[in-house]
Amino acid sequence: MAKSIDGAQLALLATAVLTAFVTPRPRQALQLDGEVGVLSVKEKASPEETCSWFSYYCSYGWTTYMIIRGCRRDLRMEDLPRIPSYDAPVKWLYGITAARLKGGKTFLTLCRLLKKDIKVLIFWSASTAVTEYVAPSAMLRLLSYLEKPQEAVIHPALWISLLFIGPMCRSVCYQQYIFNATRVLVRLNISLVQEIYQTALRSHLYDTSVDSGADERQIMQGKPSSKKTPKSGQSNITSLMSYDVDAIYNSRDIFYVATAGTISVTIAMSLLYRMLGWPSLIGVFTLFLLTPLPAVLSNRVSRIQREVMRATDARLSKISEYLGSIRTLKYFGWEPAMAEKINELRSVEQRRLWKRNILVAVIAVSGDFLPMISLLAMFSTVVLFTDTPLRAPVAFxxxxxxxxxxxxxxxxxxxxxxxSQGLESLRRLDHFFESAVPIKHHPAGPPEFKNATFRRTPVATFKLQDLSVRFLEGRLNVITGPTGCGKTSLLLSLLGETILESGEATCPRDVAYVPQAAWLQNDTIRNNILFFGPYDEERYTSVIQACGLMPDIEQLPDGDKTMVGEKGQSLSGGQKQRVSLARAVYSRARTLVLDDVFSALDTHTTSAVYEGCFRSDMLQGRTIILVTHLPSALQDARLIVNLDRGVISSIQTAEEGDLILESSQCSADTAVEDDSGSPPLLESAEPVTIQSNSEMPQIEDPNDASGRLVEETSAKGRIPRTLGEYNMLFWNPGI
Known part of the structure; x- marks a missing residue:
């Protein structure tokens, strides 16, 4: 009776364990640091998070539905399973940032970040190495039984079963290693790409392009660089996020070799010594002597890989340069010349890839032949120098x-x-992170400089020196000066985009910046203006009217839902500038930093936009810091800062009822800053006081009855076909 009860309890316990093993798991909330918080678990859980332990470790049944769906039709994005919460990108971005702050190179940072995953990889690698020798040991016992069955102590059924159980356990362990190694691949990719991207956004980068000048000519000639650059060479962000990250996670199996290889060699030496005696040491010694051969060749591969990446950087940089000026190239018909230059760079890269692949093939062949040579040395020693018979169980x-x-x-x-390739990529990443100087934002406060000196880069010769100015809040502040005097650098210095060498600076936190070269997303005009803000129809309509965009939008087939294309390529220069201005005006930022927003507009459009934005209630109570030479702005400004060669030459202020203008140096048609350079608008002459209610004369369009000009002037019409024939006859040398 007692035995029956014990058997029933054992059966119930086994049933409970089996039920828990095949029952779906509850989803666990992911806890992060206090600044990041807890990831939301309201979304539908990933099948990987809730599958049973049996499915997770043995059958991978949570992928079955996707495999069946892929057999029936092509998979779409919605068919893919959700990312598990423990693989959320924000978690790994925070993790690699925290690991980087502890110091050390990129390899040490990744080891800290993936410490738990590396331990799991080592465990499954060791399990694979141990279970790999279960089948050979069972085969030795089984062959010994077949040779001398009368001396058998254990039934051969055990060895036959181990011939099946050993490879099966080895397969389960190895597949778990592959599964976890693939997870490490994804996590490493997520972490590194995000860190590179965040570093590029939040840092000053001074060494992220390929070598130029004579060094580029050496690359095209297939010669190594003559410059004494760092070991990692100069890097390109595009290649860092693609080629180098790929090379790093492709070398993740180094932990498998370090663990499984060591254990496997130890077990193999022990078994061989027990079977063959001292001749097994000859084979192992031969293997040991030939082992450095792949390592020596790998050093050569690493050097060639360095040259390959330099050639890749050169090609990508040149392609990016040509794509940025593709319109000019097509206009002048320079495509064949540019294609030939890119092909030359590509041919250099291909030659170096060929050399690298040949060495890789040699390493692979040596890996196949080294054990065979050691086996030949070991068996030859047994046959020639010992009297021990080479029996079938031992030989097989x-x-x-x-x-x-x-x-x-x-x-x-x-x-x-x-x-070897991953090591070179790690060096390049180390060089990238070491050369990136984090952008240090100024303390929150009114826009002000106190004896501040700035440089664009640590090695730049030009700098802004001893800037001391406090911009008036809630008023129009104008910065003027000749070309190249540092007006744009001053705005970037206020935003913290340059290096503060000395002095102090403060800047408000809510700032809207409009660069001279308009920046637009590949989205609709409306979304570029809203910029992820709430849509207020009344405010939106007022803004596009003030910025002179209403006639342009009415002419477009989809109105403000028209896609502007990459970098706003479907819009003209003036339209892009006005959309960029409208984004800043529509925003709720209390401070607007505008860098010559009228440079791409003609005189009529400049007058209309200025009247609509700066002389209306649209910007009432907001601090405006404007770089311009526009006379109207100089009339309305409450503070005028004149720059000359990086130094503030004069600061002029006006009371609430007074306006300041140097009429002797400002002409009515001066709307933009020309490239040839112009003298400072404000010199030592005495200021002329003008009443604040004075208005600029309106320039009327004879075709516009209202007298308001909002759209840019452009030529219209067609070219007659006969004009082309006439030109051909005119330029005929025979006439």
Whole structure:
């Protein structure tokens, strides 16, 4: 009776364990640091998070539905499973940032970040190495039984079952290693790409382009660089986020080789020594002597990989340069010349890739032949120098063990190849992060400089020196001066985009910045103006009217829902500038920093936009810091800062009822800053006081009855076909 009760309890316990093993798991909330908070778990859970332990470790059943759906039709984005909460990008961005703050190179940072995952990889690698020799050991016992069945102590059914159980356990362990290694691949990719992107956004980058000048000519000639650059070379952000990150996570199996390889060689040496005695040491010693060969070749691969990445950087940089000026190239018909230059750079890259791949093939072949050479040396020693007979159990088991070692050396040769490339990529990443200087934002406060000196880069010769000015809040502040005097640098210095060498600076937190070269997203006109803000129809309509965009929008087929294209390529220069201005005006920022927003507008449009924005209630009570030479702005300004060669030459202020203008140096048609340079508008002459209610004369359009000009002037009409024929006759040399 007692035995029946014990058996029933054991059966119930086994049933409970089996039920827990196949029952779906509850979803766990992901806890992060207090600044990041807890990730939301309101969304639908990923199948990977709630699958059973059996599905997670053995069958991977949570992927079955996607496999079946992929067999029936092509997979779409909505068919893919959700990302598990523990693989959320924000978690890994925070993790690698915290690991980077502890110091050390990129490799040490990644080891800190992926410490738990590396431990899991080491565990499954060790399990794979141990279970790999279960089948050879069982085969040795089974062959010994077949040779001398009368001496058997254990039934051969055990060894036959181990011939199945050993490879099955090895397969489960190895597949778990592959699964976790792939997860490490994804996490490493997420972390590094986000860190590179965040660093590029939040830092000053001074060394992220390929070598130029004579060094570029050396690249095109296929010669190594003569410059003494850092070991990692100069890097390109595009190649860092693609080629280098790929090379790093392709070398993730270094932990498998370090763990499984060491354990596997130790077990193999022990088994061979027990079977063959001292001749096994000859084979192992031969293997040991030939092992440095792949390592020596890998150093050569690393050097060639460095030259390959330099050639890749040169090609990508040149392609980016040409794509940025594609319109000019097509206008002048320079496509063949540019294509030839890119092909030259590509041919250099291909030649270096060929050399690298040849060495890689040599390493792979050496990995296959080294165990065979050691096996030949070991068996030759047994036959020639010992009297020990080479029995079938020993011979076949030795072959099985050496085959296992051969596979380990194949792994070793592949990993050495990938590790050499990953090491070079780690050096390049280290150089990138070391050369990036974080942008330090100024303390919150009114826009002000106190004896401040700025440089655009640490090695720049030009600098803004001893700036001391406090911009008037809630008023129009104008910055003027000749071309190249540092007006744009002053605005960027206020925003914290340059290096503060000395002095103090403060800047408000809510600032809307409009650069001289308009920045637009590949989105609709409306979304570029709203810029993820709430839509207020009345405010939106007032803004586009004030910025002179209403006639342009009415002419477009989709109105303000028209896509502007990449960098606003479907709009004219003036339209892009006005959309960029409208975004700043529509925003709720209390401070507007505007860099010559009238530079791309003609005189009539400039007058209309200025009247609509700056002489209306649209910007009432907001602090405006404007770089311009526009006479109307100089009349209305309450503070005028005149720059000359990076130094403030004069500061002029006006009371509420007074306006300041140097009429002797400002002409009515001066609307933009010309490239040839112009003298400072405000010199030592005495200011002329003008009443605040004075208005600029309106320039009327004879075709516009209202007298308001909002759209840019442009030529219209067609060219007659006969004009082309006439030109051909006119330029005929025979006439």
């Amino acid at each position: 088991t030795s072959l099985s063990i050496m085959e296992t070692l051969r596979l380990q050396f194949v792994w070793l040769s592949n990993i050495i190849r990938n590790a």
